[in-house]
Amino acid sequence: MVRETSASQGNFQEKASMAPMMQSKESTMKAMRFHEFGGPEVLCYEDVPKPVPEFGQALVRVKAASINRIDIWAEKGIYYKPSLPHIPGSDAAGVVEEVNAGDESFIGGKVIVYPTLACFHCRLCIEGSHNLCTNRKTLGAHVNGSYSEYITVPIKNLMRMPEALKFEEAAALPLTFTTAYHMLVDRAKLQPHETVLVLGAGSGVGSAAIQIASLLGANVIATSSTEEKLRKAQRIGADVAVNYAEEGWVDEVMAATNNKGVDVVIDHIGAATFAKSIKCLAKNGRLVTCGVTSGNEATIDIRELFSSQRSILGSVQGTMKDFIAVAKLAADGKIKPLLDSVYPLRDARKAQERLLSRQSFGKIVLVP
Ligand SMILES: NC(=O)c1ccc[n+]([C@@H]2O[C@H](COP(=O)([O-])OP(=O)(O)OC[C@H]3O[C@@H](n4cnc5c(N)ncnc54)[C@H](OP(=O)(O)O)[C@@H]3O)[C@@H](O)[C@H]2O)c1
Numbered sequence: 224m225v226r227e228t229s230a231s232q233g234n235f236q237e238k239a240s241m242a243p244m245m246q247s248k249e250s251t252m253k254a255m256r257f258h259e260f261g262g263p264e265v266l267c268y269e270d271v272p273k274p275v276p277e278f279g280q281a282l283v284r285v286k287a288a289s290i291n292r293i294d295i296w297a298e299k300g301i302y303y304k305p306s307l308p309h310i311p312g313s314d315a316a317g318v319v320e321e322v323n324a325g326d327e328s329f330i331g332g333k334v335i336v337y338p339t340l341a342c343f344h345c346r347l348c349i350e351g352s353h354n355l356c357t358n359r360k361t362l363g364a365h366v367n368g369s370y371s372e373y374i375t376v377p378i379k380n381l382m383r384m385p386e387a388l389k390f391e392e393a394a395a396l397p398l399t400f401t402t403a404y405h406m407l408v409d410r411a412k413l414q415p416h417e418t419v420l421v422l423g424a425g426s427g428v429g430s431a432a433i434q435i436a437s438l439l440g441a442n443v444i445a446t447s448s449t450e451e452k453l454r455k456a457q458r459i460g461a462d463v464a465v466n467y468a469e470e471g472w473v474d475e476v477m478a479a480t481n482n483k484g485v486d487v488v489i490d491h492i493g494a495a496t497f498a499k500s501i502k503c504l505a506k507n508g509r510l511v512t513c514g515v516t517s518g519n520e521a522t523i524d525i526r527e528l529f530s531s532q533r534s535i536l537g538s539v540q541g542t543m544k545d546f547i548a549v550a551k552l553a554a555d556g557k558i559k560p561l562l563d564s565v566y567p568l569r570d571a572r573k574a575q576e577r578l579l580s581r582q583s584f585g586k587i588v589l590v591p
């Protein structure tokens with residue numbers, strides 16, 4: 224049941240009072256917002272103050288937003304603790320309505336948003352590592368996000384939307400594809416002749432990683448939890464699909480590699496798989512980790528690392544360059560955002576419940 228409440232004075236109101244006189248005609252908008260930490264039940268469909276673009280920002284009318292696991296963490300107050308009330312949502316595609324001191328040719332244009340809010344002037348940003356920016360924030364986790372009719376974002380974070388994509392597809396692209404690309408290309412430095420094991424094919428990151436790894440020419444082994452999802456994994460590029468809900472899945476992976484192991488593992492599942500992922504690695508193999516869906520603590524046998532010269536690599540989001548690369552691949556039709564389902568914004572609770580039920584494959588999208 225969706226609760227409707229009237230607009231309250233929130234962060235947006237404070238922002239509006241400081242911002243230049245660019246107030247749009249309507250001063251409120253609909254958004255899915257939470258006032259306390261918890262599960263999907265804390266989301267309320269509300270009238271909230273419409274944001275006003277600050278210097279260097281654009282006002283984007285959100286045409287589609289997609290759901291990520293990070294929304295769940297921010298909502299629970301785990302790993303991220305935004306100030307309340309808060310609007311989640313890291314991924315957005317929409318139309319630019321206003322810009323405050325920036326490239327006005329964006330106005331009226333379709334855009335996708337790079338969700339990593341970097342300062343663009345610290346040493347790491349200048350080196351191109353926007354994902355490691357000293358002042359990094361993430362749209363929807365630290366500041367109000369895309370579960371709303373409008374967002375304000377830095378103009379530097381906008382990219383023109385590939386013509387080939389619908390808004391729903393474009394919104395499914397930014398966070399997970401950029402993260403998967405960064406893991407495979409920048410961190411693992413995956414080579415065409417190598418074998419990669421992608422865990423959790425049903426996830427946003429997993430379904431993106433399968434496509435990108437396959438495109439790079441690697442041999443892809445994917446795991447998932449149901450036979451139906453395994454078939455879908457094969458349809459998007461997995462050469463071998465293994466059910467990791469069953470005991471003995473590590474043996475299956477080893478058998479698929481003639482007991483050599485895989486060169487790269489893409490692990491975002493965390494506690495439930497981490498130790499086993501290491502066992503799946505070949506000599507000189509690299510495990511790249513970006514997530515802890517099943518928990519953030521694992522016990523490993525350190526000897527399994529050094530005796531076969533295996534490496535563990537952390538990975539966080541992606542650089543602007545990765546984001547551009549991903550958008551180009553999508554524009555060229557080489558990768559395709561996979562839509563599991565599309566919900567009206569006001570049904571965001573149901574949409575998140577679907578994500579938590581582990582039934583989805585690919586991305587769940589919200590349309591205001
Ligand atoms: N470091 C970063 O920059 C970064 C960026 C993006 C995401 N992440 C992290 O990467 C992970 C994946 O993100 P996402 O948004 O792609 O995830 P998601 O779409 O929420 O993934 C859901 C899928 O995860 C799999 N899964 C495995 N174990 C699960 C469990 N215990 N409970 C529920 N689902 C489980 C299921 O697929 P199967 O049935 O196929 O197993 C499920 O359908 C998250 O932990 C997220 O926080 C990190």
Ligand SMILES: [Zn+2]
Pocket residue numbers: 341342343344345346347348349355356357358359
């Ligand atoms: Zn920076």
